[in-house]
Amino acid sequence: AKYTLVDKDTCIACGACGATAPDLFDYDDEGIAHAILDDNQGITEIDGDLVDDLIDAEEGCPTESIKVADQPFHSHVNA
Numbered sequence: 635a636k637y638t639l640v641d642k643d644t645c646i647a648c649g650a651c652g653a654t655a656p657d658l659f660d661y662d663d664e665g666i667a668h669a670i671l672d673d674n675q676g677i678t679e680i681d682g683d684l685v686d687d688l689i690d691a692e693e694g695c696p697t698e699s700i701k702v703a704d705q706p707f708h709s710h711v712n713a
């Protein structure tokens with residue numbers, strides 16, 4: 635399984651991630667992205683078809699703000 639969160643400090647609101655993975659990423663009023671499933675905490679397992687979308691989104695983010703790990707994130711600095 636994979637885990638993900640968005641580094642909101644580096645996201646430039648380009649909008650690619652939500653277009654690529656609409657079940658995983660949404661935006662706030664300013665267009666800054668966050669992970670939908672667990673309010674950007676990076677602690678919810680992502681598996682199945684969503685992993686493909688996740689990797690596409692990770693690779694498509696121009697600022698590498700989509701963080702992906704094999705273990706749950708423990709830091710809440712970006713939440």
Ligand code: F3S
Binds near residue numbers: 645649650696700
């Ligand atoms: Fe931001 Fe990257 Fe998504 S810049 S809007 S996290 S594709």
